[in-house]
Structures are given as C-alpha cells and as structure tokens.
Amino acid sequence: MSNMIIAGIGGQGVNKLSRIIAQLAVNHGRYCQYTVHKGGAQSLGIVYSELRFADTEITMLAAEIPAGKLDYLIALDPYEAIRHIKLANNNTQCWVDGKRPALFIERMPEFFNESTGNQSTGNNNSDDAMVYLQSLPVKLTEANYYQQALTRYQSAKMANFLAGYDCLRALGLQIDDEYQLLFKQSVKAAVL
Amino acid sequence: MDKLLADGNEAIAYAALDAQVNYVSHYPGSPVNRVVDVIACASRPRLPIINHALNEHIAALSAMGASVSGARSILVMKHVGLNIAADPLNYAGPLKIKGGLVIVVGTDPGARTSTGEEDVHWYAPQFNFPLLEPTSVQSIYDAVKKAFTISESIRLPVLVFISGRLAYQANLLKREAQSDRKKPLFKFNKNPADLINVGNSAVSNHQQHVLRLEKFARFNYGVQQKYNPKATLGVITRAASYALVCEVINDLALGSQVHLLNIEQTYPLNVESIFQFCHAKNDVIIIEDQDGFLETMIKRDLFGRVDCQIRGKTVFPPWGELRYQQVLVFFTELFDLAIADKAIAVDRTAPPRPGTFCEGCPHRSSFFAIDQALKEADGIIGGDIGCSSLPPHRTDWLLCMNAGVGMSQGIAQISPQQKLVSTGGEGSLFHGGLVALLSAVENEVNMVHILFDNRAVAMTGHQASPTTSGRVDVMSLLLSIGVKQVFKVNAFAATEVEKAINDAHRLTGVKVVWVTGDCALQVNAESARRMRERTLTIEPSLCGDCQLCYESLQCPAINRINIASRQLTIDMDACRRCGACVHICPNDAIKVSDPLYKPKVKTEVANV
Structure with missing residues (x-):
C-alpha cells in the first residue's frame, strides 16, 4: 500500500497526470484509486489528487491520505508542496517544480505574506518556499520542470509530463513508451 | 469483461448506457458535470436522445414526459439544481411513470464546487421517492443500473445521490455485458386518471403513491x-x-x-x-x-x-x-488509544488561492470596466453564478442562479439613489434571468444589467448555451421584452464597456450592456491564429508605472520581472492574446505584432 499526492494549480494538468499514472499502475496489475480535489476555479485555483496504490484490490478505501502516510509527492508549484507536506514522513519522496514563479498569489499580500512569512510585496520567485522545503526531513528532488517544458515543448503545460516521468523513473518503472503514448493520446496538440 | 479505470461521473454514464437508457435530460453542474458529456461521446450505434435543458425545472419536466411515454430516462443535476426541479418533481410521484426514471444528484459536502453545501436529503421524504446512496465507483454503477429496474417495478422515480468526493474518484469498474434490447417504439397514451392531478384524483393519486413507496420499504438494497x-x-x-x-x-x-x-x-x-x-x-x-x-x-x-x-x-x-x-x-x-503519528513537523501553511479569471477571459476586462465605472459612486455589483463569480469578491453577493438580476431589482426599487449594476452570464440569462429581466421591465425598475456572453456554459465544461449556436437573436429578444436600450460591446475593449455602463445609467428603465467575448479556453480557428501570429510586449521606455494591467486588470500573464523591480513583462506562454491590456494601457506601452489587430471596437447601441 502506498500513497501519492499530485499537487498543482488549475491548468497545470494535475487531473490528466493522475489519470495517466493510475492507468499505468492498473495496466501493470496494480490496484489504484485516485480522487481529484478541484475547487471552483478552473484556472489558478488549488487542485490536487490523492492516489492510493496497492498490490491487490481493496474494496473500501478512503479518498483521504492520513497524516504521516504520504509516500510520494509531485508538486508542480512549491507552495502547493508546502500545502501537503504535513502529511509526509521521513521517507517521503518529493518532486517539486522549484523555479516556478509565484503565480498570481503574490498580488494578494494579505494572504501571501501571512502564510509564507514573506515580508516583501510583489515577490515573484519562490526561493523562500524551496528553502523551507529543503529544511524538512523529506527526500526532496527539485527540478525546473516549468523551464524544461518551455524549452523542450514550447509549452509550460508539459511540466506535468516531465514531473511524472521523473517520479515513474524513481519508482523503477520502465514504462517510458507507454507513458509517452498515454500522454500523446490525451494531449490535443501533439507536442511530443 | 475486464475491469476498467473510471471515475464517478463515468460510472453514472456507463450505468445509464448499459441500462439502455433512452432519454437523458440534464442541466450541467459540478460535481456531476461530466456525466452527459461521457454519454454523448460513447461509441455505440444508437445513442439516447439527449436534452440539454436550459434549467433543471425544464430538465425534470421533459424527463417526466419521456418517462410517461415509456422511455427509460435519466435526469442529472447538482444539489442546488434539485431546488429548481423540486416543483415538477413533486408531481412525478402521483404521475405513475412508465419508463424507469432515475434522478442522479451530485451533492457537495464541503462546498468545494458550489456556493453552498445544502443538504438535499430532505427532498426524499418530501417527494416520497426512494433514495440510494452509493459508496464507491462500482457501487455507483450498480446503484444507477438497479435504480432503473426499481423505478419500473414501483413506478416511481428513484433518487441517486453522489457526493462530490465520489463523483471525482476513480477506481476499477466492472461493466456488465450489454444485452441488446431491440429499440422499443414509444407512445404517449392518454391517461387522465393518472395525469390530471386535481381534486379527488390528486388525493387518490397521492394514496397510490404512498402505497407504492411502502412496497419499496420491504426492499433492502445495498x-x-x-x-x-x-x-x-x-x-x-x-x-x-x-x-x-x-x-x-x-x-x-x-x-x-x-x-x-x-x-x-x-x-x-x-x-x-x-x-x-x-x-x-x-x-x-x-x-x-x-x-x-x-x-x-x-x-x-x-x-x-x-x-x-x-x-x-x-x-x-x-x-x-x-x-x-x-x-x-x-x-x-x-477506546482511549494513543495516535501513532509519523508525520513530520511543519510550521508553515500555504497561501490560499482564491479563484481568478483565466488568462484571456472576457470577464477580466469586463470587471475592470465595471470597477472603473462604479468606483466614484461606490456602486453596487450584483453577482450571479458562473465563471463571472470565480474571483469571489468582485461582486457584492454570490448566491444562487439569477441572484444577479433578481436581487438587484429589489435593491434598485428600495434604494434607487445608489448606482447599481447587476451581472450574469448568458447561461444565467436563459436559465431564468430573462424572466427576472422581464419582471423588472414590467415593474418599471431603473437598472442596468450586464450580460456576459462568452458563448458557452464555461464553468462546468463548455456545454452549449443558446448563444453558442447563434440561433438566438439576443438583441431582438431583449428589445422585444421591453429593455430600453441594449449596448453590444466587445468585452476586451474595457474603455468601451465602461462608457456603455455610464451611458446606460443616464437612461431610465431597464438597460442591458451585452458584453461579448468567447471563453479563452474555447479554441477556434481565430484564437489559434492569434496564438500563432500575435505577440505582445511591454515597451519599458513607454510604461508609465501605473500598474493598471498588473494590479487592476490583474492579468496572471503580466508579471514583474523580478523581486526588486516594478518593471512588467508579459509571459507569452500564458498569454491568450486577448488584447485587454493593450486597450486599458494609458501610455500605449503594450505593443502588438499583428497586422490584423484592431484596437478600437465600435459599440453597437440599439433601442426600440
């Protein structure tokens, strides 16, 4: 039994990546249940999904991952990593898009400064969030998926693909072709 | 058949298809917003008839019509939609339906996708309909399928409630092989005893209804x-x-x-x-x-x-x-146990992310214009449901469908000295807002309504609205119900929208500022061309540091170049090339590289 959270903001492809990872798990004989949490916002709101994997089918499994039982965290935004990191334990593996500019929330200092401890207004980088994450006892992989996606695919929308790829490789799943194929099928403009 | 990965929405759709449903009637609403999309996209030779109703009241009545004619029908809506469908559904019990009628309602404890977490369970004893509540993806499928046979056996509609948590949960689902039913021929047979529900027959139909439900109480499902x-x-x-x-x-x-x-x-x-x-x-x-x-x-x-x-x-x-x-x-x-918690200690919280408009959303520029038009007068902005309510504090209230034009009428009548605009999308207008508008006309109210026409029910996944097809002539419609003046404005020309709002306020009667601009998430040939051929840049030497585009328009694609600087830049990956920022820039500092771009758009004004 293992648990994963994929976190991001509306428009980054959390829902799609969750579906693809779950589908891969199922294709390879694993059991997977996932629940997407999306708010009222189509774009730039909080979106995350809770994936739960097991070797055999479990009939009744809660949607929610209990505190301390998070094994993997993919965050397409550093602040979204902070939102879920309280569920992590000392062995949790995290892949965080660390250089994502703070998107939109930096314009709301009343929320932003209070929760991030950031005193300057209009801070549009997320270094402080990464510094905090680095101080926590988790296995953190920081990558610049946002910039990589822009360079390789001319679209930041592919950051979810790259983050998912890193995660699958670390899990020891050699299913690159299958993963790419599932992505291709779900991406309207075939950028791959 | 092997198990497949499906979420709650898909499970509902597959169950309806596998139960050989003949008639699908709905009004889109999260968390069950995708059900009918999945049914419509199913690859099978004969799809059910799909009724994209304009509100839940009509959706319920048409499903009742199909059902009394013998068709298996499914009615899909969200919890607050059930309030609107409640009037006709109170008649669906005494009606003695023929084809199974299953009412799938998405509930929302926690109000993640709704303006309220209203508990609609109390409708079950009010309607006196059976209620099933599945617990997983598989049990959603099983319950919806079973509900058709229950409905046909006791000739009552069956409610199936799906909570938001389960509607967006995916799990393995086993579909049962479809038995090929021959396409039945449906016919409405006159039956005044059941269908004319008044006086003595209302009482005896009520009695029959209660007795049929008592039969179901002997079932012990799930x-x-x-x-x-x-x-x-x-x-x-x-x-x-x-x-x-x-x-x-x-x-x-x-x-x-x-x-x-x-x-x-x-x-x-x-x-x-x-x-x-x-x-x-x-x-x-x-x-x-x-x-x-x-x-x-x-x-x-x-x-x-x-x-x-x-x-x-x-x-x-x-x-x-x-x-x-x-x-x-x-x-x-x-049990007096200790909790063994392995979670790490975390002393920071993540900032909340209140909703905002997407990049390129026509509402962003419209709300900028509304704020500009009302800021001197500290005016009132009436809010309605839809994408226009995504940033929750841009309007003065956020309640139910049609609350924009509806509540504004009362405020305009009781406090006419305050400057007020009501807002609402075209989805809301045809859901019930049109009646509210006519009511304001008939009562000779002075008010300005802003109609956001983005040509789709965008929030629930771009279901068609009457302006999507363009069959409705909105201008003639509004004028024919007695709207004093209609201003048709391009949403992305905020200064024009602002001018139209101010002009409208100078007139008496009901005025409509009809703001048009396609949803930015709808990709069409023109938007694809813009994305390909248009580039926007902020010329630092011309920028006057007014920060209007960053702070007031609040476009997420416009960012500061770094922490220390107030210099702005446009992220061309996020930008949808709507041109709203170009329009509001007082210094013409935002340059567009597109020979087809026309910054000034003429407002069309019409009155009777």
Whole structure:
C-alpha cells in the first residue's frame, strides 16, 4: 500500500497526470484509486489528487491520505508542496517544480505574506518556499520542470509530463513508451 | 469483461448506457458535470436522445414526459439544481411513470464546487421517492443500473445521490455485458386518471403513491455489514463515510470491538434490518456528513423500539466534509488509544488561492470596466453564478442562479439613489434571468444589467448555451421584452464597456450592456491564429508605472520581472492574446505584432 499526492494549480494538468499514472499502475496489475480535489476555479485555483496504490484490490478505501502516510509527492508549484507536506514522513519522496514563479498569489499580500512569512510585496520567485522545503526531513528532488517544458515543448503545460516521468523513473518503472503514448493520446496538440 | 479505470461521473454514464437508457435530460453542474458529456461521446450505434435543458425545472419536466411515454430516462443535476426541479418533481410521484426514471444528484459536502453545501436529503421524504446512496465507483454503477429496474417495478422515480468526493474518484469498474434490447417504439397514451392531478384524483393519486413507496420499504438494497456482529458498539454509515470509517477501524485494529452497518437505501429505510442491527447494541453511532438525515430517519423509525443510545450529530458536526482526522480522534478517545503519528513537523501553511479569471477571459476586462465605472459612486455589483463569480469578491453577493438580476431589482426599487449594476452570464440569462429581466421591465425598475456572453456554459465544461449556436437573436429578444436600450460591446475593449455602463445609467428603465467575448479556453480557428501570429510586449521606455494591467486588470500573464523591480513583462506562454491590456494601457506601452489587430471596437447601441 502506498500513497501519492499530485499537487498543482488549475491548468497545470494535475487531473490528466493522475489519470495517466493510475492507468499505468492498473495496466501493470496494480490496484489504484485516485480522487481529484478541484475547487471552483478552473484556472489558478488549488487542485490536487490523492492516489492510493496497492498490490491487490481493496474494496473500501478512503479518498483521504492520513497524516504521516504520504509516500510520494509531485508538486508542480512549491507552495502547493508546502500545502501537503504535513502529511509526509521521513521517507517521503518529493518532486517539486522549484523555479516556478509565484503565480498570481503574490498580488494578494494579505494572504501571501501571512502564510509564507514573506515580508516583501510583489515577490515573484519562490526561493523562500524551496528553502523551507529543503529544511524538512523529506527526500526532496527539485527540478525546473516549468523551464524544461518551455524549452523542450514550447509549452509550460508539459511540466506535468516531465514531473511524472521523473517520479515513474524513481519508482523503477520502465514504462517510458507507454507513458509517452498515454500522454500523446490525451494531449490535443501533439507536442511530443 | 475486464475491469476498467473510471471515475464517478463515468460510472453514472456507463450505468445509464448499459441500462439502455433512452432519454437523458440534464442541466450541467459540478460535481456531476461530466456525466452527459461521457454519454454523448460513447461509441455505440444508437445513442439516447439527449436534452440539454436550459434549467433543471425544464430538465425534470421533459424527463417526466419521456418517462410517461415509456422511455427509460435519466435526469442529472447538482444539489442546488434539485431546488429548481423540486416543483415538477413533486408531481412525478402521483404521475405513475412508465419508463424507469432515475434522478442522479451530485451533492457537495464541503462546498468545494458550489456556493453552498445544502443538504438535499430532505427532498426524499418530501417527494416520497426512494433514495440510494452509493459508496464507491462500482457501487455507483450498480446503484444507477438497479435504480432503473426499481423505478419500473414501483413506478416511481428513484433518487441517486453522489457526493462530490465520489463523483471525482476513480477506481476499477466492472461493466456488465450489454444485452441488446431491440429499440422499443414509444407512445404517449392518454391517461387522465393518472395525469390530471386535481381534486379527488390528486388525493387518490397521492394514496397510490404512498402505497407504492411502502412496497419499496420491504426492499433492502445495498446493505453491508462488517467486523464483529457480537460487538455492543454499532456504527452506521452512508455514502463516503463508509470507506472513511472502514479505514480508521482497520488502522486502529478495532475490528473485534465494532459492528458496522452501511446503508445504501437511505430512504425509505428497511426498518426490520436496522432494528435487528440496533436492538442488541449498547451504543450506536451514526457517522454521516451534512444534517443527519440518516440519524433522523433511524430515530423516527425505531422510536420506542430499542433501548440503546443512538448518537450522530452530537458527535460529528453538520457542516463541512467529514475528514479522516475527525473519525480517528473520535475512535481513539472512545477506546482511549494513543495516535501513532509519523508525520513530520511543519510550521508553515500555504497561501490560499482564491479563484481568478483565466488568462484571456472576457470577464477580466469586463470587471475592470465595471470597477472603473462604479468606483466614484461606490456602486453596487450584483453577482450571479458562473465563471463571472470565480474571483469571489468582485461582486457584492454570490448566491444562487439569477441572484444577479433578481436581487438587484429589489435593491434598485428600495434604494434607487445608489448606482447599481447587476451581472450574469448568458447561461444565467436563459436559465431564468430573462424572466427576472422581464419582471423588472414590467415593474418599471431603473437598472442596468450586464450580460456576459462568452458563448458557452464555461464553468462546468463548455456545454452549449443558446448563444453558442447563434440561433438566438439576443438583441431582438431583449428589445422585444421591453429593455430600453441594449449596448453590444466587445468585452476586451474595457474603455468601451465602461462608457456603455455610464451611458446606460443616464437612461431610465431597464438597460442591458451585452458584453461579448468567447471563453479563452474555447479554441477556434481565430484564437489559434492569434496564438500563432500575435505577440505582445511591454515597451519599458513607454510604461508609465501605473500598474493598471498588473494590479487592476490583474492579468496572471503580466508579471514583474523580478523581486526588486516594478518593471512588467508579459509571459507569452500564458498569454491568450486577448488584447485587454493593450486597450486599458494609458501610455500605449503594450505593443502588438499583428497586422490584423484592431484596437478600437465600435459599440453597437440599439433601442426600440
């Protein structure tokens, strides 16, 4: 039994990546249940999904991952990593898009400064969030998926693909072709 | 057939298809917004007839029409939609329907995708319809399919409630092989005894209705018992709380000390089976979210028959979504256990992300214009449901459909000295806002309504609205109901929108500022061309540092270049090339590289 959270903001492809990872798990004989949490916002709101994997089918499994039982965290935004990191334990593996500019929330200092401890207004980088994450006892992989996606695919929308790829490789799943194929099928403009 | 990965929305759709449904009627609403899209995209030779109704009231009535003509029908809406469908559904019981009629309602404990977490369970005893509440993706499929046969056997509509948690949950689903039914021929047969519901026949139809429902109370659908039947502590769950409670009991290894009963048929209850479960217990805890419907029904039905203590809402609150932690704390305190928590210590919280408009959204520029037009007068902005309400504090209220034009009428009549605009999308206008507008005309109210026309019901996944096809001539329609003047404005030309609002306020009567601009998430040939051929840049030497585009327009694609600087830049990956920023820039500092771009757009004004 293992648990994963994929976190991001509306428009980054959390829902799609969750579906693809779950589908891969199922294709390879694993059991997977996932629940997407999306708010009222189509774009730039909080979106995350809770994936739960097991070797055999479990009939009744809660949607929610209990505190301390998070094994993997993919965050397409550093602040979204902070939102879920309280569920992590000392062995949790995290892949965080660390250089994502703070998107939109930096314009709301009343929320932003209070929760991030950031005193300057209009801070549009997320270094402080990464510094905090680095101080926590988790296995953190920081990558610049946002910039990589822009360079390789001319679209930041592919950051979810790259983050998912890193995660699958670390899990020891050699299913690159299958993963790419599932992505291709779900991406309207075939950028791959 | 192998199991496939499906979410709650898909499970509902597959069940309807596999039950050979003939008629699908809906008004889109999260969390069951995708059901009809999945049905419509199914690859099968004969699709059911799909009725994209303009509101839930009409959706319910048309499904009732199909059902009395013998067609298997499904009616899909969200919890607050049930309020609007409630009027006709009160007649669907006495009606003695023919084809199975299943009403799937998406509920929303926690109000993640709604303006309220209203508990609609109380409609079940009001309508006197059976109510099923599945607990997983598979049980959603099974319950919706079963509901058709139940509905046909007792000739009553069957309610199936799906909570937001389950609607967006995906799991393995086993579909049963479809039996090929021949396409039946449907015919409406006149039947005044059942269909003319007045006076004596209303009373006798009501009697028949109640007796048919009593027949169903002998059913015992979807009962699961787990753990130790000899335990003196009983726990009763429904819907999403079943899995939650199972997991807590497993995690705490309390299986030997608890007897658990999950009920999927929550109305009417099978009283005998619940009595059998409760009578040998000392203590029964009912764990459910929302108002405690199951607790109330169990206490009503077992009144005076059992000695055990039955608790529910005194333990778990009626608000919010039930969380793992709440259930865990309850059981650890009850059994005096310690919680072994391996979670790391975290002392920071993440900032909230209140909704905003997408990049390129026509509403962004419209709201900029509204703010500009009203800022001197500290005016009132009436809010309605839809994408226009995504940033929650841009309007002065955010309640139900048609609250924009509807509440504004009352305020305009009682406080005419205040400058007011009501807002609402075209989805809202055709949902019921048109009647509200006509009502304002008939009552000679002075008010300005801003109609956001983005040519789609965008928030629930771009279902078609009447302006998508362009069949409705909005201008003639508004003028024909007596609107004094209609200003048709391009949403992305904020200064024009502002001017139209100010002009409209100078006139008496009901005026409409019809703001047009396609949803930015709709990709068409023109938007694809713009994305390909248009580039926007902010020329630093011309920028006057007014920060209007960054702070007031609040386009997420416009960012500061770094922490220290106030210099702005446009992220061309996020930008949708709508040109709203170009329009509002007082210094012409935003340059567009597109020969086809025309910055000034003429407003069309029409009156009778």
